[in-house]
Amino acid sequence: MEAPYQFNGLAIGVVLAAGMGKRMNSHLPKVAHVLFGKPLVIWAIESLIVAEVKKIIVVISPKQKLVEEIIALHSFPKDININFAYQENPLGTGHAAACGVEAAKKYFTNEIENSAKTNIIITPGDSPGVEGETFKTFLKTHAEQNNSFTIMTFKAKNPFGYGRILTDSNKEFIAIREEKDCNENEKKIALCNSGFLCANLNDLDAILSKLNNTNAAKEYYLTDAPEISKKLGNKIGYMIGQDESEFLGINSQEQLAEMEVKFQNKYANIK
Incomplete structure (x- = not known):
């Protein structure tokens, strides 16, 4: 028995x-769109809560007061502590993560100082399908393997558009390679990046400061962080999620409608 x-x-x-x-x-705002009766951001937060993550930072634009209102009006358990970080300019996922880490250090200073180890679990606010149980396993895997960074991955039936997980002959992590940067062989890789990441707070904080924006978009990419950390000698791991559909993001009204059907089928007998 487990x-x-x-x-x-x-x-x-x-x-x-x-x-x-x-x-x-x-x-x-994207995360304010409603899916099966709840805004996308609420689905993301509630999955973390199921995994017993009780301290949460939500990174938003200062222009997204509606998202603050949605979260403020929602009924969460009393022991859940939610604060906000503001990303003044859209400089990429790495920059957004850095805003979140700074806010975490500000709002949860005492808890961090009194903890032997603090880990950050980074989640996209537009991927509502991940189960809280999956997050539990993710955190457990990260802790048991004693990784600096652990990447949530999945095997895609059609990996087009996703970042690929590059590994060596021993299946050890090498890098996350975005679709546009993949060569023909790399495009055939089915193991993909979900966008969910768990990391030791101190290691993550140190690596985020090393990100650069020397790319076409002039953005700081969170996906560069594990590779940089690996090159510095830190231990990087990954977990393969069991269900690809858990990690689908919402980027259009069509995808929102498709997810609505999935959620109706999934939760119709529960609601």
Whole structure:
């Protein structure tokens, strides 16, 4: 019988929710769109709560007061502590994560100082399908393997568009390679990046300061962080999620409608 879930240490959730979602063709921030009765950002937060992550930072744009209001009006358990980080300019996922880490250090100073080890679990605010149980396993894997960084991955039936996980002959992590940067052989890799990351707070904080924006988009990419950390001698691991559909993101009204059908089928007998 599997041992009950137990995560030793402090886990802080950082939800990346600052994207405006231009492809949604809507005046609403992307994470404010409603899926099966709840805004996307609420699904993301509640999955973390199921995994016993009780301290959460939500990274938003200062223009997204609606997202603050949605979270403020939602009924969470009393022991859940949610604060906000503001990404003034959209400089990429790495920059958004750095805003979240700074806020975590500001709002949860005492808890961090009193914890033997603090880990950050970074989640996209527009991927509502991940189960809380999956997050439990993710945190457990990260702790048991004693990794600096652990990447949530999945095997895609059609990996087109996803970042690929490059590994060596021993299946050890090498790098995350974005689709546009993959050669023909790399494009055939089915192991993909989900966008979910768990990292030791101190290691993550140190690596985020080393990110650069020397790319076409002039953005700081969170996906560069594990590779940089690996090159510095830190231990990088990855977990393969069981269900590809858990990690689908919402980037358009069509994808939102498709996810609505999935959620209706999944939760119709529960609601």
